[in-house]
Amino acid sequence: MAKKADKTRARLPRGFVDRHASDIRTVEEMCAKIREVYERYGFDPVETPIFEYTDALGKFLPDQDRPNEGVFSVQDDDEQWLSLRYDLTAPLARHVAENFNDIQLPYRTYRAGYVFRNEKPGPGRFRQFMQFDADTVGAPSVAADAEMCMMMADVMEALGIARGDYVIRVNNRKVLDGVMEAIGVTDEAQKLTVLRAIDKLDKFGPEGVKLLLGEGRWDGGKEGEGDFTKGAGLDEENAQIVLNYVGGKADQLDNETFQAGASELAQIENLCRAAGYDESRINIDPSVVRGLEYYTGPVFEAELTAEIPNEKGEIVRFGSVGGGGRYDGLVSRFRGQPVPATGFSIGVSRLATALKNLGKLGQDAVLPPVLVTVMDGDTEAMAKYQQFTQTLRNAGIRAEMYQGNWKKFGNQLKYADRRGSPLAIIQGADERANGEVQIKDLIEGKKLSAEIESNEEWREARVAQMTVKEGELVETVRKMLAAQTGGAAR
Incomplete structure (x- = not known):
């Protein structure tokens, strides 16, 4: 006997998700x-491809021979390495550098798209996720950084987040560099480890960060529990100096780097206050770091401070939903000349989840389509059903004609129930002869739909349905949908 062919097992790659209609519509909303806020500030859209030459990603390359740690990389037919973009900032820097002579500076642009991380997935940590960025390239003044902070505050409020439920927190890498200069940290790799340790303050607290600033930390909190993260190697005194600074307990330092950063923060604060953004909306906060190493000046984060229920109903603090900063060196890598730039990136999926749980998104849900049922399969009847369907669509009403096996009418009603269809359009031979059509309210008649198995039973039941002339179909459907949704049908 012939061996049955092996079936391919359907499986979703780890760290990736399938998105469904409600999620897609929520994100689009x-x-x-x-986008409306970005446009109001005078930013224009641009789009870059999801693949870049790997060397264009710059500092995301831990391994030049086979650069596939942290990023997803492949070789094309001429053996050049390509990588899926890690964020939307490095591709923008490449785009600006490549089109530098054709771009009007300052270049103010926004874009949304997926980015990819070749990292270990975990709860809430995915290998593909969407970002929505805005950037200004060619503006050296910190007025551009202040504008980013103000624009992010406006975005939060445009999304329905009340004042007091969010804050834009601002710091400066120069200030942090000044602190490290004061404690004698000059090695770039060690600097980055210090910065990434500080960036975990919200997650691990001061004691956990102190471990990461020193020898390192076990994930489980105790030696031997979970994985070990190697620390920055600071001694206890210097680790405490760093912690004092991020906790707002340190004195001003007199080194030039620190003072330059402090001066820029003062300018940002002054501009924001002059524009009407008080410290409850935009706040100078020494604990803000941002983990990426290409930042060169001001850095900022948008944080949700409200207590929000998660999918399990547990009250949580969502924390950061976006961030950014000044990255004056990225475009310069390609141009060999100074090109200042600053930008902000919103974590779309994370923010959408928070907004949905707050009841700020998905309230104007798109109605499922009206179902035009099929009572007869002859050419004349099918043409009529198609005509009804298209008439409803042309009137702006979502509609579909049943495409399955029409002979068992109960299956059509079960299909409509699974789809959540609000109404069913029905026309048998008698109605067609009279130029009439039946409209069934499926919301009201849902309880009996599964019990009806034949056309005869349906004609006898007439549950929650009305008869109208064909010419009254659109008007009647509109009224019935409005009654179901309180006038919010779309």
Whole structure:
């Protein structure tokens, strides 16, 4: 006997998700509101491809021979390495450098798209996720950084987040570099480890960060529990100096780097206050770091401070939903000349989840389509059903004609129930002869739909349905949908 062919097992790659209609519509609704704010500030859209030459990603390359740690990389037919973009900032830097002579500076642009991380997935940590960025390239003044902070505050409020439920927190890498200069940290790798340790303050608290500033930390909190993260190697005294600074307990330092950063923060604060953004909306906060090493000046984060229920109903603090800063060196890598730049990136999926749980998104859900049922399969009847369907669509009403096996009418009603269809359009031979059509309210008649198995039973039941002339179909459907949704049908 012939061996049955092996079936391919359907499986989703780890760290990736399938998105469904409600998720897609929720994100589109959110992005439309963000886009409106960006446009109001005078930013224009641009789009870059998801693949870049790997060397264009710059500091994301731990291994030049086979650069696939942290990023997903492949070789093309001429043996050049390509990588899926890690964020939207490095591709923008490449785009600006490549088109530098054709771009009007300052270049103010926004874009949304997926980015990819070749990292170990975990709860809430995915290998593919969406970001929505805005950037200004060619503006050396910290007025551009202040504008980013103000624009992010406006985005939060455009999304329905009340004042007091969010804050834009601001710091400066120069200030942090000044602190490290004061404690004698000059090695770039050690600096980055210190910065990444500080960036975990919200997650691990001061004691956990102190371990990461020193020898390192076990994930489980105790020796031998979980994985070990090697620390920055600071002694206890210097680790405490760093912690004092990020905790707002340190004195001003007199080194030039620290003072330059402090001066820029003062300018940002002055501009924001002059524009009407008080410290409850935009706040100078020494604990803000940002983990990416290409930042060169001001850095900022948008944080949700409200207590928000998660999917399990547990009250949580969502924390950061976006961040950014000044990255004056990225475009310069390609140009060999100074090109100042600053930008902000919103974590779309994370923010959408928070907004949905707050009841700020998905309230104007798109109605499922009206179902035009099929009572007869002859050419004349099918043409009529198709005509009804298209008439409803042309009137702006979502509609579909049943495409399955029409002979068992009960299956059509079960299909409509699974789809959540609000109404069913029905026309048998008698109605067709009279130029009439039946409209069934499926919300009201849902309880009996599964019990009806034949056309005869349906004609006898007439549950929650009305008869109208064909010419009254659109008007009647509109009224019935409005009654179901309180006038919010779309």
